[in-house]
Amino acid sequence: MEMFKFDRPVIRALLFVLLVFTPLARAGVKPWAVTVMEMxxxxxxxLWVSGRILDPILNPIMDPIIDPIIDPIIDPAGGRFKTPLDRPLAAAVALAFISALFSENPIAGLWAVAEFITYIAVFHLTVHTLRTRAQVKALVGLLAGMGALLCVFGLFKHWGMNPFPWWDYADIGRYNVRLSATFGSPDHFAGYLEMVAALTLGYLFTGVGMERRMLLTSLLVLFLAALILTLSRGGWIGLGAGLFFMMGVLLTQERFGKYRWSAAVGLGVLVLMLILLSSTPAVERVLTLRDGEAALGGRLTAWQGVLAMIAQNPLLGTGPGTFADAFTQYQPPGLSRQFTMAHNDYLHFIAETGLPMALVMAWILVAVYRTGLEKMRHPSRLVRGTTLGALAGITAMAVHSAGDFNLHIPANALLFTVLGAVVCSRTPSALPESPGFRSGDSVSSSTPIPLNRT
Known part of the structure; x- marks a missing residue:
C-alpha cells in the first residue's frame, strides 16, 4: 500500500475544493488567497505523509481484512508509482533553491520556492489519489462545471447584472468592455478557459452517450463565446494552437478510429468560429496587435531589457520572486509604466533562476509530451480522450505563456499542474461496476496498463 487507504478520499476532496476556490478568489492572486491555497x-x-507513517503500523491488522476488497479498487497496480516528471521537477526545485540562497533577497526567493513546491505537491497528490475511472470523470466534470459557472457569471457581469459586488474590481476599470468573470484580468480568464475547453473537448472522444455529448457540445459553445468576449489575443492564439495539436493527433492516431475525420472537421469548424464569430471589438483587437505598451510592441521592447537582465545574470538569475525589483535596472527607456512581469513566462523564469532552468523546462515539456503520446495508444477511450484533452490544454497554455504570465496566476498554474498530472498519472482502473464502463474500454476489467512504474 502507498498510504493508509481512507486518507485518499479526503485528499481528493481537498484538491477539488482547491480547484473551486482559486478561480473564485480572484484567480488566487491576492496574498490571502495564496495562503489559503498553501494551507x-x-x-x-x-494526510498523505501520515498515511505512509501509519501504514507499517496498521497494515498487519487491516490488510488481511480489507485488502482483498479495497486494493483492486484504489490501488490496482500496487507499489509506488514514479512519474516521468520526478527528476526534472526535483532539478527545478534545486535550481530555484540555489538561486534563492545566492540572490539579493533570499527571503523573497524562498517564499517563491515554497509556492513552487506547493504546485509540485498538488501534482503528486493528484497522481496518487486519482485511481479509478469514476474519479477521473469526476475531475473532468468538476472542471467543466466550474468553467460553465464562471462563463455564466462572467456574462451576467459583462451585461451589468452582477449581484455580487465583491467581484467588481475598481482597480481594473480599463477591462470593463472585456469579459473577465471572477478573474482580475480577461487575458488570464481566457487562459483558464482554453485549458478547460480543451479538456472538455477531449472528453467528447471517450464514447459518451448522446445526451452527454449534447451537453458537452453546449458547454464548448459557451466556452468559445466567453473566450471571444474576453478579447484576449493570447487566448485565441493559445486555444487555436491547442485545437491544431488535437487535430494533428486525431489525424495520425488510428486508435481514435471513427472520431478521426469527423473530429478533425469539427475542430476545423471551431477554429473558423473563433475567427468568423468575433465581434467588431475583437477585430479591432487583432488590428491593434502592436499598439500600446501591454500589446506586442511594448512587450517586444520590454523583452530586450529581460534579455539584458539574463545576460548579466546567466547562471543563477536574480533569484525567484525578484523580477519586479530587479527589472527596474534593465527596463528600456520609452515605457511609461514599470513592468513587474516579463509577460513571457519562459523569459521570466530564466531571468529569475538562470539559463539552466531553460534546459529543465525543455526536459519537463519533452517528458510530458512523450508520456502523453505513449498514453494515447492505450486501448481505453477514457485514457485516450482525457490525455488528448489535457495535452491540448497544456499546448494552449504553453503557447499563451509566450506572451503573458498565466503561470504566475495561481488558478491557472494550479489547473496547468492538474492537467500535467492527468497526462503523467497511471492509467485508471476500469472496473465493471464503474459508471459508464464498457467492456471494450480496457485490456482487462480490473488491471490497467501502468506507465513507468517500479
Whole structure:
C-alpha cells in the first residue's frame, strides 16, 4: 500500500475544493488567497505523509481484512508509482533553491520556492489519489462545471447584472468592455478557459452517450463565446494552437478510429468560429496587435531589457520572486509604466533562476509530451480522450505563456499542474461496476496498463 487507504478520499476532496476556490478568489492572486491555497495543500500533504507513517503500523491488522476488497479498487497496480516528471521537477526545485540562497533577497526567493513546491505537491497528490475511472470523470466534470459557472457569471457581469459586488474590481476599470468573470484580468480568464475547453473537448472522444455529448457540445459553445468576449489575443492564439495539436493527433492516431475525420472537421469548424464569430471589438483587437505598451510592441521592447537582465545574470538569475525589483535596472527607456512581469513566462523564469532552468523546462515539456503520446495508444477511450484533452490544454497554455504570465496566476498554474498530472498519472482502473464502463474500454476489467512504474 502507498498510504493508509481512507486518507485518499479526503485528499481528493481537498484538491477539488482547491480547484473551486482559486478561480473564485480572484484567480488566487491576492496574498490571502495564496495562503489559503498553501494551507489546503499542506493539510492534504500532511494526510498523505501520515498515511505512509501509519501504514507499517496498521497494515498487519487491516490488510488481511480489507485488502482483498479495497486494493483492486484504489490501488490496482500496487507499489509506488514514479512519474516521468520526478527528476526534472526535483532539478527545478534545486535550481530555484540555489538561486534563492545566492540572490539579493533570499527571503523573497524562498517564499517563491515554497509556492513552487506547493504546485509540485498538488501534482503528486493528484497522481496518487486519482485511481479509478469514476474519479477521473469526476475531475473532468468538476472542471467543466466550474468553467460553465464562471462563463455564466462572467456574462451576467459583462451585461451589468452582477449581484455580487465583491467581484467588481475598481482597480481594473480599463477591462470593463472585456469579459473577465471572477478573474482580475480577461487575458488570464481566457487562459483558464482554453485549458478547460480543451479538456472538455477531449472528453467528447471517450464514447459518451448522446445526451452527454449534447451537453458537452453546449458547454464548448459557451466556452468559445466567453473566450471571444474576453478579447484576449493570447487566448485565441493559445486555444487555436491547442485545437491544431488535437487535430494533428486525431489525424495520425488510428486508435481514435471513427472520431478521426469527423473530429478533425469539427475542430476545423471551431477554429473558423473563433475567427468568423468575433465581434467588431475583437477585430479591432487583432488590428491593434502592436499598439500600446501591454500589446506586442511594448512587450517586444520590454523583452530586450529581460534579455539584458539574463545576460548579466546567466547562471543563477536574480533569484525567484525578484523580477519586479530587479527589472527596474534593465527596463528600456520609452515605457511609461514599470513592468513587474516579463509577460513571457519562459523569459521570466530564466531571468529569475538562470539559463539552466531553460534546459529543465525543455526536459519537463519533452517528458510530458512523450508520456502523453505513449498514453494515447492505450486501448481505453477514457485514457485516450482525457490525455488528448489535457495535452491540448497544456499546448494552449504553453503557447499563451509566450506572451503573458498565466503561470504566475495561481488558478491557472494550479489547473496547468492538474492537467500535467492527468497526462503523467497511471492509467485508471476500469472496473465493471464503474459508471459508464464498457467492456471494450480496457485490456482487462480490473488491471490497467501502468506507465513507468517500479
Amino acid at each position: 489546503i495543500v499542506l493539510v492534504a500533504a500532511a
